[in-house]
Amino acid sequence: MVTSSDGHRMAVAAFDYTGSVVVVTGGSRGIGRGVVRAFLAAGAEVVTCGRHRPAAGDVPEATGPDGRRRTAWFVEADLRVADDADAVVAEAVSRFGRLDVLVNNAGGSPRASAATASSRFSESIVALNLLAPLQCAQAANAVMQAQESGGAIVNIGSVSGLRPSPGTAVYGAAKAGLVSLTGSLAVEWAPKVRVNCVSAGLVATEAAADHYGGDDGVARVAATVPLGRMATPDDIAGLCLFLGSAAASYVSGANLVAHGGGEPPAFLAAAGGV
Numbered sequence: 001m002v003t004s005s006d007g008h009r010m011a012v013a014a015f016d017y018t019g020s021v022v023v024v025t026g027g028s029r030g031i032g033r034g035v036v037r038a039f040l041a042a043g044a045e046v047v048t049c050g051r052h053r054p055a056a057g058d059v060p061e062a063t064g065p066d067g068r069r070r071t072a073w074f075v076e077a078d079l080r081v082a083d084d085a086d087a088v089v090a091e092a093v094s095r096f097g098r099l100d101v102l103v104n105n106a107g108g109s110p111r112a113s114a115a116t117a118s119s120r121f122s123e124s125i126v127a128l129n130l131l132a133p134l135q136c137a138q139a140a141n142a143v144m145q146a147q148e149s150g151g152a153i154v155n156i157g158s159v160s161g162l163r164p165s166p167g168t169a170v171y172g173a174a175k176a177g178l179v180s181l182t183g184s185l186a187v188e189w190a191p192k193v194r195v196n197c198v199s200a201g202l203v204a205t206e207a208a209a210d211h212y213g214g215d216d217g218v219a220r221v222a223a224t225v226p227l228g229r230m231a232t233p234d235d236i237a238g239l240c241l242f243l244g245s246a247a248a249s250y251v252s253g254a255n256l257v258a259h260g261g262g263e264p265p266a267f268l269a270a271a272g273g274v
Contacts, residue, residue, distance in 0.1 A: 006263060014063060015241045018043035021096040022244070023089060025136060026106030027072060028054045030205040031156060034233025035103050035240050036060040040070040047092040049075040051105070064104035079106050079132035080124065089139035098147060099159035101244035102140040104133035104178075105156045122170045134181060141189050150192035152244045156184050156236070157199040159259050170213060175199075179255050186253030194252040196243045201259025204230040226261025 014148040017039055027036040027048030039046050040062035048060070053076050075091050077084035092099050107129040112121060137153050141234040144151030158175045165172025189195060202221060208230065212218045222230045239256055242248055 015042045015245050015247075017100075017244075018065065020044045020100040021092055021098050022046045022101040022103065023092050023099060023140065024048045024072075024103040024105055025088065025132075026050055028058065028074070030207065031203055031233045031236050032103075032105040033060050033202065034237040035105055037062045038234065038237035038241055039101070039244075040064060040072065043070075044101075045070070045096050046072040047075060047088065048072045048079040048112060048120075049079070049088045051076070051078050053252060057142060079136065080127040083133050085132055085135040086139045089136060089143065093143055099140055099143045100147075100149070100151050101240075102151070102153045103156065103240050103244075104136055104153065106132060107156065107158075107171075107175075108246050109168045111167045112170075113167070114169040117170065125170045126177075128175045129171060130177045130181070133178060134174075137185060137195070141193050144193045145189070148181070149194075150194075152248075153185070153193060153195045154240050154243045155195070155197040156240075157182075158243065159199055159257065159262075162199055162257070163263075171264075173255070179186045182255060183253045187245045190252060194243075195249070196248070196251060196253070197255040198236060198239045198243070199255055199257045200231060200236050201225070201257075201262070202230040203236065204232055224263065225259075226264065229260070229262060 008150050022039045022044045024032055024046060024125050026032040031165045036048050037060050041064060043064040053074060059072055059074050062071060063069050073095060077088050081087045089099060109125045133155055140153060140273045147201060155178050157178050158166060160172040161175025161179055179197055182195050186195040208218050209215055212221050236258060239258055
């Protein structure tokens, strides 16, 4: 078992990734950091990346089932640049000789009005949240197709791609595209490579307090979720462990929505029904 920073426990014992090689993009903080730690704890060798190298000691690490303390191998890369995306996958193969799982986690967007967002801003958001995952997936697929065991790709999406996303409209559109892309790649790259998506709901990351107006804002937002809390990065990590494993060997082209029950209809609250 691994215990998250907020005391929730996630079961990684059921997943043995000893001898496996995993790439997690954007793994130095937030959801990505939780995903990296989960795969390390399950015994995998993990390569991650980001635009800025973390400070010494801040690269994710965890103790695997064999008792060995593993640290992720970090690659400095801007995934909006195709050559950088290719280089992350190439580093994993060069260092460890194979690639079993790719988790396309890197993404995000600052708030911006759709009425005034510049074309340069919009292009950057689409590049990070849709085109970069495609580029990384293409590089990973080329490796996995040549392996007898194939491989698995997990795209981290968002509920912003499944419902209106005011304030982050382009981000929502890009994440909607990622869901569509997932299904198409699952068909094109079968049977060797499975491709799935996890559409995450509200997640309590390091930036949550700033985004939702402090701890009180986080608490108010969490109270709107039927399960009574926001997700933790470890909640999303557990789904990545599952989708990359043999337990999901017949799951491909799926979009697994992890939103704690979703958002109760606003009209019910207005009518006093919720």
